[in-house]
Amino acid sequence: MNPSEDLIQKCLVEGQVKFYEYTRFKDIELIGEGGYGKVYRAIFKDNEITVALKSFKGNHVSIKEIVNELKLHCRVDMHSNIIRLHGATNNEDKQNLSFTHYMFVLEYADSGTLSSYLRNNFKYLSWYDKINFALQIASAIKCLHVEGIIHRDLNIKLTDFGLSRRLDEATNSNQKVGGIIAYIDPQSFEGSRRGNKIFKFNKKSDIYSIGILMWEISSGYPPFKDDSEPYQLASLIVDIKNGLRENHIEGTPPEYIKIYTDCWQHNPDSRPDIQQVFLRLKDLSDNNNHDINKIDQYFNTLKVHEPIHSVNHSNSSLFISDSTDKNLMQDSSSSLLNYDDIGDYEKRLLDLNKLLEIDPNNVKLLISRGEIYRIMNRYKDSLVDFNKSLEIEPDNAFALKNRGVAYCHLHKYEESLANFDRSLEIEPRDAFALKYVEILIE
The missing domain is CATH 1.10.510.10 (Transferase(Phosphotransferase) domain 1)
Structure with missing residues (x-):
């Protein structure tokens, strides 16, 4: 036994680290390799438990690393969030019979990085x-x-x-x-x-x-x-x-x-x-x-639908049917929470206000509240939320379309068209935005 091996053996004894004969492992498979050495997955024959075998490159520096890491493991081995050291083993180098590869027997964490x-x-x-x-x-x-x-x-x-x-x-x-x-x-x-x-x-x-x-x-x-x-x-x-x-x-x-x-x-x-x-x-x-x-829970219940709006154009003025607007939650690509009572907007608004107190810059929540305000004909309030959501996410096509609809209700057609045009730069094939632009430019 050379001085390096003596040092490792002494450390194993002092740290009360259990030594296992290499022959007690089977199905040894290389799973990683790096500057430190190699890591293998193996089965411990005694109880069929999967373990990791960590080897070190055979040089003087590595011997010091082995001893140092053994000492560290012995100091913190009982913590549940640190890979557990089961013991150590060794394997003779077939190319250099005078050298022995020491390996750690470690808990196997199978989910990777x-x-x-x-x-x-x-x-x-x-x-x-x-x-x-x-x-x-x-x-x-x-x-x-x-x-x-x-x-x-x-x-x-x-x-x-x-x-x-x-x-x-x-x-x-x-x-x-x-x-x-x-x-x-x-x-x-x-x-x-x-x-x-x-x-x-x-x-x-x-x-x-x-x-x-x-x-x-x-x-x-x-x-x-x-x-x-x-x-x-x-x-x-x-x-x-x-x-x-x-x-x-x-x-x-x-x-x-x-x-x-x-x-x-x-x-x-x-x-x-x-x-x-x-x-x-x-x-x-x-x-x-x-x-x-x-x-x-709120976001887990989001339901996204294809946008279906009923838009009428009469006497060169834009009109959005009330019945369609009140069912926007079901018929648009809405991010509103799906309540059993479709008309219970006040309750939705209270819930959204509470959620936004927790996370005031949450874009999905802002757009959802903006939609509620718009459905309740509170267009200026809806614009505040749509504006803020677009300050955070300028390329949010859904927020742009919603803001375009709100501007339409306020008869600000140029602003509405600008928002739909911008949304189409992001989603060029959006049928709802294309239909709106077609009507707005007539």
Whole structure:
């Protein structure tokens, strides 16, 4: 046994890490490879449990990494959001019989990366689920920081979904190099310029990464996903250093936005610590579940229909039939909540007002309330909501068409035509908008 192996054996004994003979594993399959080494999926013969075997490249630096990671696992192994270390094993190198490959036997997280999980399941997630994701990440990071460990040292998973995520997944040969840039503390891009000192990742670097991950959870896709090609990296790094961040996603709870924007501040001193992040997410989860679920339930009941409007043109003036307008909820591409009593507009309005108190910049809610106002002949009120929704989303064709109808009721035909023309630039084949334009220009 060489000195390196002695060091590993000593660490295994001191950490009371169980050693398993390599022959106790079967169906060993390579599932990942990177700068650190390789990861295999395997079946433990004794109980048919699926595990992950993580190997390290055989050099002196890697021996230190093995020992260091073993020590880290022993310190935080009981946390439910951190990949569990079952033990260790080894396998002789067939090309170099004097060398032994040591491997960790780890809990197998079968849902892949955060990005892949969100890509496959995002449409099924409520805001309660998303906040719970962020809370689990914060909980794991909090455990690590208490022990003086930063995230880049250990795997993190999200319980109940078997989800794992590493910020250093960029070492995986199957992932674009640019895919990791957005998660890295921008301070690291400037490290070489600060007295020729190499930047050292720290706890506030983890906080920045949490902010980016929280945004990814809110959107369902990675940040700057269209700017990750190699030729785009230099400009992306410069832009991020200069403060570029992704835009907020419609429907995101304002407090959630506030948390992740605080986390991704350029100045590390302006970022909260992990305890503050955890407590704010916990408060959001505990105190706002009812409000968040109301919004989720609202959007889960949205019914979208083809637009069917009854429009009459007589004596060079535009008239929209009352019967059609009062049934707009059923006959248009309406985003209104479907109540049993189709005429109960006041009740809808009260519900929408409450929801907009929770999320005042939610475009869907604004358009829905604007439609209610229009159906109730409160055209000026409807224009306020349509105007605000279009300030947030200037290219929302549905809001433009609704604003066009409202202007028609107010006999502002030029403004109405301008809105329908703009909507047709976005949706050129929209039958309802084409019909309106045809009548307006007669």
